[in-house]
Amino acid sequence: xxxxxxxxxxxxxxxxxxxxxxxxxxxxxxxxxxxxxxxxxxxxxxxxxxxxxxxxxxxxxxxxxxxxxxxxxxxxxxxxxxxxxxxxxxxxxxxxxxxxxxxxxxxxxxxxxxxxxxxxxxxxxxxxxxxxxxxxxxxxxxxxxxxxxxxxxxxxxxxxxxxxxxxxxxxxxxxxxxxxxxxxxxxxxxxxxxxxxxxxxxxxxxxxxxxxxxxxxxxxxxxxxxxxxxxxxxxxxxxxxxxxxxxxxxxxxxxxxxxxxxxxxxxxxxxxxxxxxxxxxxxxxxxxxxxxxxxxxxxxxxxxxxxxxxxxxxxxxxxxxxxxxxxxxxxxxxxxxxxxxxxxxxxxxxxxxxxxxxxxxxxxxxxxxxxxxxxxxxxxxxxxxxxxxxxxxxxxxxxxxxxxxxxxxxxxxxxxxxxxxxxxxxxxxxxxxxxxxxxxxxxxxxxxxxxxxxxxxxxxxxxxxxxxxxxxxxxxxxxxxxxxxxxxxxxxxxxxxxxxxxxxxxxxxxxxxxxxxxxxxxxxxxxxxxxxxxxxxxxxxxxxxxxxxxxxxxxxxxxxxxxxxxxxxxxxxxxxxx
RNA sequence: CGGGGCGUAGCGCAGUUUGGUUAGCGCGCAGCGUUCGGGACGCUGAGGUCGGAGGUUCAAAUCCUCUCGCCCCGACCA
Numbered sequence: 118x119x120x121x122x123x124x125x126x127x128x129x130x131x132x133x134x135x136x137x138x139x140x141x142x143x144x145x146x147x148x149x150x151x152x153x154x155x156x157x158x159x160x161x162x163x164x165x166x167x168x169x170x171x172x173x174x175x176x177x178x179x180x181x182x183x184x185x186x187x188x189x190x191x192x193x194x195x196x197x198x199x200x201x202x203x204x205x206x207x208x209x210x211x212x213x214x215x216x217x218x219x220x221x222x223x224x225x226x227x228x229x230x231x232x233x234x235x236x237x238x239x240x241x242x243x244x245x246x247x248x249x250x251x252x253x254x255x256x257x258x259x260x261x262x263x264x265x266x267x268x269x270x271x272x273x274x275x276x277x278x279x280x281x282x283x284x285x286x287x288x289x290x291x292x293x294x295x296x297x298x299x300x301x302x303x304x305x306x307x308x309x310x311x312x313x314x315x316x317x318x319x320x321x322x323x324x325x326x327x328x329x330x331x332x333x334x335x336x337x338x339x340x341x342x343x344x345x346x347x348x349x350x351x352x353x354x355x356x357x358x359x360x361x362x363x364x365x366x367x368x369x370x371x372x373x374x375x376x377x378x379x380x381x382x383x384x385x386x387x388x389x390x391x392x393x394x395x396x397x398x399x400x401x402x403x404x405x406x407x408x409x410x411x412x413x414x415x416x417x418x419x420x421x422x423x424x425x426x427x428x429x430x431x432x433x434x435x436x437x438x439x440x441x442x443x444x445x446x447x448x449x450x451x452x453x454x455x456x457x458x459x460x461x462x463x464x465x466x467x468x469x470x471x472x473x474x475x476x477x478x479x480x481x482x483x484x485x486x487x488x489x490x491x492x493x494x495x496x497x498x499x500x501x502x503x504x505x506x507x508x509x510x511x512x513x514x515x516x517x518x519x520x521x522x523x524x525x526x527x528x529x530x531x532x533x534x535x536x537x538x539x540x541x542x543x544x545x546x547x548x549x550x551x552x553x554x555x556x557x558x559x560x561x562x563x564x565x566x567x568x569x570x571x572x573x574x575x576x577x578x579x580x581x582x583x584x585x586x587x588x589x590x591x592x593x594x595x596x597x598x599x600x601x602x603x604x605x606x607x608x609x610x611x612x613x614x615x616x617x618x619x620x621x622x623x624x625x626x627x628x629x630x631x632x633x634x635x636x637x638x639x640x641x642x643x644x645x646x647x648x649x650x651x652x653x654x655x656x657x658x659x660x661x662x663x664x665x666x667x668x669x670x671x672x673x674x675x676x677x678x679x680x681x682x683x684x685x686x687x688x689x690x691x692x693x694x695x
Numbered sequence: 696c697g698g699g700g701c702g703u704a705g706c707g708c709a710g711u712u713u714g715g716u717u718a719g720c721g722c723g724c725a726g727c728g729u730u731c732g733g734g735a736c737g738c739u740g741a742g743g744u745c746g747g748a749g750g751u752u753c754a755a756a757u758c759c760u761c762u763c764g765c766c767c768c769g770a771c772c773a
Contacts, residue, residue, distance in 0.1 A: 136722055136734065137707045141766050267771055281773055538773060572773030607731055641733045659732065
């Protein structure tokens with residue numbers, strides 16, 4: 118629990134509720150946090166947390182701490198300020214690119230504000246671990262991270278400075294790492310559950326963190342930035358960035374089936390038809406009967422990408438396949454310079470350009486592809502009879518309706534907020550930085566690592582996305598800033614005021630966390646604020662309830678109110694809360 | 696970085712097209728009074744470098760140039 122008091126008077130609380138929702142806010146969580154006076158923006162993606170939000174954050178942190186400690190994690194704290202040198206050592210300065218906040222000190226030494234701490238912890242562990250006897254080891258911190266996001270967004274959803282719990286694991290071998298990894302997944306599930314959140318685990322791409330296996334924890338929400346594909350039948354679920362699927366067969370008829378006989382290539386005029394849609398409808402064939410050509414610049418080099426016309430290129434997969442740091446669509450000049458004709462570009466007879474193909478181009482026969490001259494396409498193009506590629510790998514974006522790779526049932530899509538991400542790093546960092554241990558046989562081996570992150574503020578925002586109504590936040594009790602919102606009406610009535618004070622004192626004494634609305638506001642204002650601020654239990658006291666010697670009690674998430682006798686009320690409240 | 700939008704009081708906005716007195720409105724804020732179970736009412740009052748710099752003009756929130764910042768949509772991530 119937060120170390121600060123268990124109680125607060127609303128008249129003294131720093132942070133005021135707003136009547137109107139600030140215009141810049143788009144997501145519900147952002148709007149409510151702002152309207153409730155819980156956060157304040159200082160710059161794009163940079164926020165202050167006011168007392169109420171901080172308390173919720175601290176509660177989340179404490180739940181995380183307990184679960185990390187429960188699986189043997191030891192808390193420590195590492196520096197935000199890190200030498201850039203260290204990032205060069207692992208080449209992650211390139212992987213993070215512009216996302217790294219860099220600065221220099223008075224001696225012109227280059228420093229970064231840490232976006233994550235693999236390098237720092239590896240260096241630290243290297244100095245402290247020599248033997249297999251020191252392993253396994255789980256170290257974590259809750260620390261502010263800095264990432265110069267291209268586009269901060271959605272209030273607390275995507276910010277440039279944020280609190281994160283990051284745990285790093287160190288094991289002797291693959292098997293031990295797997296055990297640790299599973300243990301951490303279990304701990305994560307418990308964390309979200311304890312925070313009152315519904316979460317799902319999905320397979321994920323590991324991005325700039327590196328490593329081979331990776332999972333994300335998602336809170337399902339319309340406003341989520343991530344698209345998840347999950348099987349309608351089995352438990353397969355993955356981020357689109359990673360998701361693999363069985364593509365629908367090529368178009369029926371038109372020789373598109375894989376059994377179709379390969380016909381001789383022939384030129385066909387397609388005046389002014391550039392896009393797949395235009396070409397396919399002009400020729401009266403399904404999009405899956407065409408071959409789409411897309412050009413990328415991978416670290417500056419033009420790459421030709423071929424995929425079946427009805428599919429989309431998955432840039433994350435492509436980036437991984439190419440092993441490049443920066444990937445973007447190529448510019449027109451770059452395309453022209455490579456000898457390609459946009460709109461009618463073709464892999465046919467192409468040379469001097471790196472070519473990547475998606476296996477979908479091998480599924481059908483007799484596709485229509487560009488002829489690499491204006492207004493012209495080629496019919497009956499077949500792989501590998503007519504062209505080949507340098508790299509044939511899955512680079513297609515999985516779509517709803519595709520088949521599940523495991524069981525064949527159709528895949529579905531939903532959106533989610535990524536509230537946690539775990540990675541098997543393996544020996545990536547330990548090898549580059551020389552973090553080794555001596556095994557039983559006295560042989561030096563690289564330590565196998567894993568890393569496990571949770572964005573605290575994002576988790577808070579996700580909770581609000583999941584739990585709110587048109588009037589405000591509905592905090593899950595475990596992360597609510599206070600448990601009880603004590604709301605006397607007509608405080609100029611002396612009896613009400615006196616009873617409210619004594620009830621406030623009693624609830625505090627009983628160990629409940631109470632937010633006491635002692636303001637001389639009208640009932641409408643107070644009740645609306647109570648809904649907005651969203652404490653789980655509202656206790657109203659008024660001349661009306663006093664007549665019967667009771668208070669009115671209501672759970673924030675429910676409609677029904679109940680009159681509870683003043684006598685022994687705290688016990689009743691406790692029962693409702695826990 | 697590409698595309699779109701916006702900067703006027705703590706918040707929400709009008710005024711800018713067509714330059715022209717002391718720059719308005721609602722909410723909030725301060726004081727007094729009346730109210731008191733779902734954002735009450737009256738009276739009085741405080742609060743503004745019109746994002747910034749430069750320019751045009753007798754005169755600039757308004758026109759021109761530059762610049763800074765913020766939001767949204769796309770490429771990145773907890």
